[in-house]
Amino acid sequence: MTGPGGPPGRVDGPAKAAGTAPYPSDFRYPDLAHAVLVRATVAAGRIRRIRTGEAARAPGVLAVVTHTTMPDLRTPPRLLGILPHPPANLGSGEIRHHGQYVAMVVADTLHQAVAAAEAIDVEYAAERPVLDRADPRARTRETLATVRRGHLGTGFTSADVTVGGTYTTAANTHAPIGPFTTTAVWDGDRVTVHDSTQNPAEVRRAVAAMFGIPRENVRVVAPFVGGSFGAGSRVWPHVALAVHAARLVGRPVRLALTRPQMFTGVGHRAATEQRVRLGATLDGRLTAIEHRTHRYGAVGDAEIEPVALVSATSYACPNVDARDERTRVHLPPSCAMRAPGDAQGNFALESAMDELAATLGMDPVELRLRNHADVHPNTGMPWTSRALAECYRVGAERFGWSARDPEPRSARDGHDLVGWGMAGAAFPDSRFACAMSVTLYADGTARAATSTTEIGTGTATVMTRVVARLLGLPVERVTFGFGDTGMPAAPGVGASATTASLCAAAEEACGRLVRELLALAATDPESPLRGARPGDVATSGGRIHLRGDPSAGETYTAILRRHHREHHTVEASSRTPWNVLAHHGGNLVAGRLGAPARAAFRAGRARMPSGACGAHFVEVRVDADLGVVRVCRVVTAVDGGRILDAAGARSQITGAVVGGVGMALMEETRFEPGDGRIANATLTDYLVPVHADVPDIDVAFVGGPDPAHPLGVKGVGEVGLVGVAAAVANAVHHATGIRVRRLPITPERLLGTPRRTNARAAVP
Numbered sequence: 149m150t151g152p153g154g155p156p157g158r159v160d161g162p163a164k165a166a167g168t169a170p171y172p173s174d175f176r177y178p179d180l181a182h183a184v185l186v187r188a189t190v191a192a193g194r195i196r197r198i199r200t201g202e203a204a205r206a207p208g209v210l211a212v213v214t215h216t217t218m219p220d221l222r223t224p225p226r227l228l229g230i231l232p233h234p235p236a237n238l239g240s241g242e243i244r245h246h247g248q249y250v251a252m253v254v255a256d257t258l259h260q261a262v263a264a265a266e267a268i269d270v271e272y273a274a275e276r277p278v279l280d281r282a283d284p285r286a287r288t289r290e291t292l293a294t295v296r297r298g299h300l301g302t303g304f305t306s307a308d309v310t311v312g313g314t315y316t317t318a319a320n321t322h323a324p325i326g327p328f329t330t331t332a333v334w335d336g337d338r339v340t341v342h343d344s345t346q347n348p349a350e351v352r353r354a355v356a357a358m359f360g361i362p363r364e365n366v367r368v369v370a371p372f373v374g375g376s377f378g379a380g381s382r383v384w385p386h387v388a389l390a391v392h393a394a395r396l397v398g399r400p401v402r403l404a405l406t407r408p409q410m411f412t413g414v415g416h417r418a419a420t421e422q423r424v425r426l427g428a429t430l431d432g433r434l435t436a437i438e439h440r441t442h443r444y445g446a447v448g449d450a451e452i453e454p455v456a457l458v459s460a461t462s463y464a465c466p467n468v469d470a471r472d473e474r475t476r477v478h479l480p481p482s483c484a485m486r487a488p489g490d491a492q493g494n495f496a497l498e499s500a501m502d503e504l505a506a507t508l509g510m511d512p513v514e515l516r517l518r519n520h521a522d523v524h525p526n527t528g529m530p531w532t533s534r535a536l537a538e539c540y541r542v543g544a545e546r547f548g549w550s551a552r553d554p555e556p557r558s559a560r561d562g563h564d565l566v567g568w569g570m571a572g573a574a575f576p577d578s579r580f581a582c583a584m585s586v587t588l589y590a591d592g593t594a595r596a597a598t599s600t601t602e603i604g605t606g607t608a609t610v611m612t613r614v615v616a617r618l619l620g621l622p623v624e625r626v627t628f629g630f631g632d633t634g635m636p637a638a639p640g641v642g643a644s645a646t647t648a649s650l651c652a653a654a655e656e657a658c659g660r661l662v663r664e665l666l667a668l669a670a671t672d673p674e675s676p677l678r679g680a681r682p683g684d685v686a687t688s689g690g691r692i693h694l695r696g697d698p699s700a701g702e703t704y705t706a707i708l709r710r711h712h713r714e715h716h717t718v719e720a721s722s723r724t725p726w727n728v729l730a731h732h733g734g735n736l737v738a739g740r741l742g743a744p745a746r747a748a749f750r751a752g753r754a755r756m757p758s759g760a761c762g763a764h765f766v767e768v769r770v771d772a773d774l775g776v777v778r779v780c781r782v783v784t785a786v787d788g789g790r791i792l793d794a795a796g797a798r799s800q801i802t803g804a805v806v807g808g809v810g811m812a813l814m815e816e817t818r819f820e821p822g823d824g825r826i827a828n829a830t831l832t833d834y835l836v837p838v839h840a841d842v843p844d845i846d847v848a849f850v851g852g853p854d855p856a857h858p859l860g861v862k863g864v865g866e867v868g869l870v871g872v873a874a875a876v877a878n879a880v881h882h883a884t885g886i887r888v889r890r891l892p893i894t895p896e897r898l899l900g901t902p903r904r905t906n907a908r909a910a911v912p
C-alpha cells in the first residue's frame with residue numbers, strides 16, 4: 149500500500165448527484181402510511197387528560213397512540229455495555245422535557261396525519277421544571293469522570309504564576325441537513341427498518357430487544373444518511389414509535405421528524421461551565437492543571453461525555469485534577485456531537501494556555517512545546533506515534549506565525565482589528581471490532597461489504613480504494629457494499645474510528661482471501677505460484693505474484709477459472725484492541741474502564757496510540773465598533789497517521805474546521821428559562837456557518853503511519869474541530885485585547901466583556 153493516489157472522485161458522487169442514492173426517506177413502498185408526533189408543551193409533570201376522539205375520526209387516520217395505548221417496550225442493552233439509549237417516550241404519562249412525544253397519529257397521507265395531530269388536545273398537570281443547578285430541587289449532581297495525577301496543592305505551591313477562570317460553552321444542536329426519518333415495514337414477525345442512524349447494527353439490536361423478537365428478524369437498511377454529526381449514534385424514541393406504528397396498522401409506516409423535532413428529539417451538545425486553573429513556572433512549565441466541568445443531563449438519561457479529561461492527556465504536567473459533574477434537569481436528552489467532550493474541554497484548556505502565554509510574555513507555540521507530552525501523561529507509556537510538535541512547526545510556517553507581534557490590538561486594517569491565534573488539538577484513538585466480507589469474482593472484480601453507513605464522511609470511497617490496493621486490483625474493479633445489517637456487522641460510525649475499524653477488517657479479510665486463493669494455486673502443479681507461501685507473495689495488477697519476481701504469478705481470474713469457481717468469498721473480523729479508549733476514555737469512568745486499562749499498562753504490553761493530533765492557526769478580523777468577528781484564514785496541521793485518501797481526509801478536516809467556526813461564533817441552542825422550550829429550533833434561527841462565513845482553510849498532513857494500526861491510520865475527522873474555538877477566541881483576544889471565555893463569541897458578548905490584561909494573573 150502506498151500513500152495518496154488514484155482517482156479523486158467519490159465513488160458515491162454520481163449517485164448522490166443524480167438523486168439515486170437512497171436516504172431513509174427515499175425507500176418507496178406501496179401502501180405507505182405516515183406517522184406524525186405530538187410533543188409536550190410543558191417541561192415537567194404528567195398528562196392529566198388527552199383527548200384524541202376528533203383526531204381518531206379525522207379523514208385517513210389509521211391509529212392514534214398515546215401513553216394509555218402504547219405498549220411497554222423493553223429497555224435495550226447499553227451500547228458497548230456503557231452508553232444507554234435515551235429513555236422511551238409515551239410509555240408513561242410522565243413529562244420530562246418540553247417537546248417530549250405525547251401522542252402519535254398514523255394516517256394514509258402525511259397531510260392527514262398532520263391535520264389529525266393538530267386536533268389532539270392534551271391537558272397537563274404541569275410542574276415547575278428544574279432547569280438550573282442553582283435550583284434547590286436539583287439534587288442529582290453526579291461526578292462522572294475523574295483523573296487525579298500528582299498533588300494539585302503541591303503543583304500550585306510550586307507555581308510562579310497562576311491563570312484561569314470560568315469558561316462556558318453553549319448548548320449546540322447537530323442540525324444535519326437531512327431530517328431524521330424512520331421507515332418500518334413488517335412482514336409477519338420480521339421487520340425491515342430504514343433509519344437515519346450511524347449504527348445500523350445497534351438499531352437492529354435495540355429494536356429486537358425493545359420488541360422482544362430475535363435479532364435475525366430485524367433488518368436495518370440504511371446506506372445513506374443526510375448528515376448526522378453524532379445525532380445518529382443513539383437509538384431515539386421515534387424509531388421505536390415508527391416500528392410500533394407499522395405493526396399496529398399492518399402497513400409500512402414512515403415517520404419523518406420535522407426540523408423543530410430535530411432539535412428536541414435527536415440530542416444536542418449540552419452546555420458546559422468549566423473552571424480551569426493553570427499553575428506554571430516563569431519558564432513556562434506547567435506545575436498544575438485543575439479542570440472542573442459542570443454540564444446538564446436529562447432526567448431519566450445517563451449519557452456520558454467526558455469533557456475535563458482533555459486536561460489529563462494534553463500536556464506533561466505532573467499535577468492534574470480533572471473531573472466532570474452533571475446535574476439532571478428537565479431538558480431533552482443530549483448526545484455526542486462533533487468531537488464530543490474534547491471540543492468543549494479543549495476550548496477551556498487552550499484558552500487558559502493562551503492566557504498563560506500572555507501572562508508569561510511567551511509565544512503560545514513555545515509554551516506548548518515546553519509542555520509537550522513526550523509520553524502519555526497518565527501512564528508514562530511511550531506513544532505509538534505523535535507528530536504534534538511537527539504540527540505546530542508546519543502550521544506556524546504555513547501561516548507565517550513568526551511575523552506576529554504579540555501585543556494585543558497591534559494590527560489594524562482599516563476599520564478592522566486583526567488578530568492571530570492558535571491552539572493545539574487532539575482526539576483520542578478509537579477502533580472497534582468490525583466484520584467484513586470480501587468476494588473475488590472470476591471476471592476479475594471484487595466486492596467488499598460491511599453494515600456501516602455513509603453519513604457523508606467518504607467511507608465508501610476510502611474503503612473502495614483500500615480494498616483495491618489490498619487486493620492489487622484497479623479501483624474501478626472494486627465495489628463496496630454498506631448500510632444493510634444483512635452484511636457483516638460494522639461498528640457505529642463515529643468517534644473518528646470508522647476508517648481505522650473498517651481498514652483493520654479489510655486487512656484481515658483481504659489477507660485471508662489472498663491466502664485462500666494462494667492455497668488453491670500453490671498446490672496446483674501448473675501454477676507459477678506452486679509451493680509459494682503467503683509471505684512469499686504480493687498482489688498487483690489483478691494478480692498474485694512472487695514478491696521477488698513479479699513476472700512469476702497469475703491472475704485471480706486464472707486461479708478461479710482453473711478451479712471452476714465463479715467466485716470466492718471470505719468473511720473476517722477485526723477485534724477491538726485492548727487499549728481502545730485507553731488514551732482518553734481509559735479514564736472515562738475511573739472505576740470502570742480505567743482499572744482494566746491501567747492493569748494492561750502495568751503489564752507493559754504496548755505503547756499508547758496517541759490518536760490524531762494537530763494545531764490550528766487562525767486570523768480573525770473584528771469590526772472595531774460592531775464587534776462582529778470574521779474568521780478569514782485558517783491553517784490546520786494534522787497528524788492523522790497514514791492518509792489513505794488525501795482529498796477525502798482534507799475534506800473531513802475542512803468540514804470539521806467549519807463546525808469549529810460555528811461553535812466559536814454562532815451556534816447556540818437557546819432554552820427558555822421558564823420551561824426549557826427551545827427558542828430557536830429552526831435553521832433560520834439556529835445559526836451555522838454559511839458559505840460566506842467559511843474562510844480560506846489550508847490543511848496540511850504531517851507525521852507518518854501509526855504502528856498501532858495494521859494500515860497505519862488514525863482517525864481524521866473530529867480532530868479538525870477540536871481547538872478551532874480556542875484558536876478563534878485567542879485570535880479575538882489578540883485582535884482586541886478582550887478575552888471572551890464564553891461561546892459563542894457574539895458581538896454583544898465581545899462588546900460586553902471588559903478589556904483587562906489577564907485576570908487572576910499573579911506574577912510575583
Ligand code: MOS
Pocket residue numbers: 346377378379381484485486487488641642643644866
Ligand atoms: Mo460522533 S459525535 O458521531 O463521533
